[in-house]
Amino acid sequence: MEFRLIERIRELTAQPRDDVRLGIGDDAAVLAVPQGQELVVAIDTLVDGVHFPRGTAAIDIGWKALAVNLSDLAAMGASPAWALLALTLPAADPAFVEGFAEGFARLAQPHRLALVGGDTTRGPLCISVAVHGFVPPGQALTRAGARAGDLVLVTGTLGDAAAGLHALQNPLREDDSRASLREFLIARLNQPMPRLAAGTALRGQASACIDISDGLLADLGHLCRASGVGAEIEAALLPRSSALLDLYDVTSALQFALSGGDDYELCFSVPAHRLADVQSDLSRLGCGVTRIGRIVEGDGVRVRGTDGAWLDTDQQGWEHFA
Ligand code: ADP
Ligand code: MG
Numbered sequence: 113m114e115f116r117l118i119e120r121i122r123e124l125t126a127q128p129r130d131d132v133r134l135g136i137g138d139d140a141a142v143l144a145v146p147q148g149q150e151l152v153v154a155i156d157t158l159v160d161g162v163h164f165p166r167g168t169a170a171i172d173i174g175w176k177a178l179a180v181n182l183s184d185l186a187a188m189g190a191s192p193a194w195a196l197l198a199l200t201l202p203a204a205d206p207a208f209v210e211g212f213a214e215g216f217a218r219l220a221q222p223h224r225l226a227l228v229g230g231d232t233t234r235g236p237l238c239i240s241v242a243v244h245g246f247v248p249p250g251q252a253l254t255r256a257g258a259r260a261g262d263l264v265l266v267t268g269t270l271g272d273a274a275a276g277l278h279a280l281q282n283p284l285r286e287d288d289s290r291a292s293l294r295e296f297l298i299a300r301l302n303q304p305m306p307r308l309a310a311g312t313a314l315r316g317q318a319s320a321c322i323d324i325s326d327g328l329l330a331d332l333g334h335l336c337r338a339s340g341v342g343a344e345i346e347a348a349l350l351p352r353s354s355a356l357l358d359l360y361d362v363t364s365a366l367q368f369a370l371s372g373g374d375d376y377e378l379c380f381s382v383p384a385h386r387l388a389d390v391q392s393d394l395s396r397l398g399c400g401v402t403r404i405g406r407i408v409e410g411d412g413v414r415v416r417g418t419d420g421a422w423l424d425t426d427q428q429g430w431e432h433f434a
Contacts, residue, residue, distance in 0.1 A: 183325070
């Protein structure tokens with residue numbers, strides 16, 4: 113039974129690549145790192161009911177398991193190539209595997225990412241994906257490197273995924289006219305779009321970069337700590353979708369944008385003189401980009417409210433909101 117499931121995963125995710133000398137089917141994969149490239153690797157695990165709500169569709173789980181990993185490569189400025197998949201399933205459920213592999217493949221294919229191996233075991237639903245990508249030598253983006261005076265930017269909009277989770281947990285009546293706005297937010301939770309093109313475009317431009325998985329405050333905080341700097345953010349500048357603003361009051365929308373996880377947008381710093389170039393490069397890729405603040409000397413992330421006063425973001429309800 114297991115063999116047939118693996119065979120089905122192999123079929124659905126098939127992706128011919130010259131650098132895969134040996135893929136799924138042997139004891140291990142054999143891969144050729146292209147000459148003159150550095151290998152960038154990452155792994156992330158999704159646990160049922162922890163990293164996605166119980167009852168999430170298999171196709172969404174397959175997409176998200178890959179997306180969260182590709183987002184890590186995007187944050188490093190790397191181009192994806194290969195993945196490994198460790199799948200733990202409560203039962204050998206062909207329908208689940210079919211949906212899962214379809215969601216995975218739907219995201220893998222446009223990036224020409226090949227699934228080259230993995231492991232399949234029985235147990236509580238849990239998925240680990242490891243991804244491998246390439247970057248020209250020395251050009252990987254890191255969390256370190258932000259300097260006082262740099263500007264802080266983010267891609268896309270913030271808070272949608274956390275609002276999507278809130279929407280899932282607080283269902284409306286089906287005939288509610290706001291159903292399509294909720295669908296948009298829930299899709300942002302279930303099928304995040306890793307910012308790979310933006311990540312590679314930021315090589316040689318961004319001084320530091322991180323992807324937003326735990327919320328802007330938390331992840332920008334990691335970037336600041338790694339760089340030995342602080343940041344000042346303007347609440348009024350935070351990019352928020354019209355769906356978020358239409359469905360939630362101003363305070364909730366701000367909390368989602370500052371502390372909500374799972375957006376998988378990029379947050380990065382650039383020297384001020386590169387702002388215009390970076391904005392036009394990302395816009396050309398169809399990637400929204402917004403300046404939200406600046407890097408300062410010191411440490412920590414401070415947020416200036418629309419009234420000009422600093423927000424007390426240490427209080428419960430900010431860091432712990434999501
Ligand atoms: P082994 O006992 O040698 O580890 P397995 O039966 O676990 O063999 O795996 C057989 C082949 O199928 C290997 O090439 C492995 O990489 C691949 N494989 C197993 N599970 C998965 C999976 N979930 N996704 C992709 N490849 C898998
Ligand atoms: Mg095995």
